[in-house]
Amino acid sequence: MMYIVFIMGVLYVVGFIGFSSKPSPVYGGMSLVVSGGLGCGIIMGSGGSFLGLVVFLVYLGGMMVVFGYTIAMATEEYPETWGSNVVVLGAFLVGLLMEVFMIMWLFSGEHELMGFYFGGLEDLMVLGEEGFEYVREDYSGGASLYSYGFWFLAMAGWMLFVSIFIAIEVTRKRY
């Protein structure tokens, strides 16, 4: 179990390398989906079942679906993939090499192994004054976004609206 979360973390980074080596967005979107799924796996492996399902639902089921449809509208005839362009393949291989070096560095030396600490999301939080009232931290975190963290929610919602607004304003026809 300890290794599963670590391997999912490494594959998460490999997915990021897959789209940051800049193939066409069709393939980049696929890489994002893989990374999103593995990210959900990392969160679930650390014990946060609610937050992992939120990632799947909102990120993959909401954002990536919209992203996929917009890519499908704006795609080109011969999309660039990892094998079709030497630059993209080179960037992917360099990224993979850096990841391998990082893993080798992680397992060398006497320092504490990072990436092997898991289980931080399954804690229980004490709620209520009389004791014996426990609530899971990730559930109550999601709920407190609407109570204590209302200002955060307002700002996050406002910024999502303004980001879409700016995207439309920037890509408007300009003449």
Added chain:
Amino acid sequence: MNPLALSLILTTLLAGTLITMMSSHWLTAWMGLEMNMLTMIPILMKTTNPRSTEAATKYFMTQAMASMMLMMALTINLMYSGQWSITKMTNPVASNMALMALMTKLGSAPFHFWVPEVTQGVELTPGMILLTWQKLAPLSLLYQMATYTNTNLIYLSGLLSILIGGWGGLNQTQLRKILAYSSISHMGWMLIILPFNPTLTLLNLTIYIMLTLSIFMILTNTFTTSMSSLTLMWNKTPAMTIMLMTTLLSLGGLPPLSGFMPKWLMIHELTKNNSIIMPLTMAIMALLNMYFYMRLIYYSSLTILPSTNNMKMTWRFTNTKHTMTLPTLITLSNMLLPLTPMISMLE
């Protein structure tokens, strides 16, 4: 731009800076910086030519990279200290990485390369917002977290900024690039005094913003963007030409104008702390700035270049640009030096 869209964007720009300046939690501070960056993009792209789009793209690239570095610094700080407060970033990796990210956002050397290109690519009014308002949020964060950073980095960046701001502006004829290099140089002065007396950083920021606002508004009112159109300004508005002269001298730090106040107090503070070579170098390099300001003054007020006779008698149209705040700003940017004892209210 559509007035409703413009009001939304300007409101979010204001809100972003205010959120960063009011926050004690790193995440909200980062959120405010992101809000600033995102809403600056359509302001920079207000005109429809590809030059503005390129400038907005460069701005987005550099600021997004700085935000990413800042987020990494926050996460490292969280990993090693377990808390999100801005004033106590005790891990040196986190605090120095955050310092470099904030220096990129400010446009100080060696991360200054985007400032002249972005300022030149946009109109005067977005350039004004870029060089004045966008400095407030990162400097408010630097003011809080600079005590735990490596001060050698701050001195190095500050000195490099003053050098590059001085030498880079020497070969320029476009006024927006000259003001961009002037901004780089002033950021250098502000950074160097930060470990010694952060109040003087805020004083320098206030006076720099007043001076830069005055100059940009004079240039906007007379439609001058290059030195060649500066030579014809005497005919349109002689009063503003003289005001430009005094404001530019103040920007260069000449007594008895206001711009002398921060430089004097900073050199005083540095020599009180037994540092002689650094303020000497800073003062000498400020002369490079003074040289190209003097060149602008020479071509705008002190000389009339040879021209045909009909160019000496331009038809004076009514001024449609509003100059409501300009007299106050010019008075403040030239005559504040006798009020120097009042800086104790900034503490």
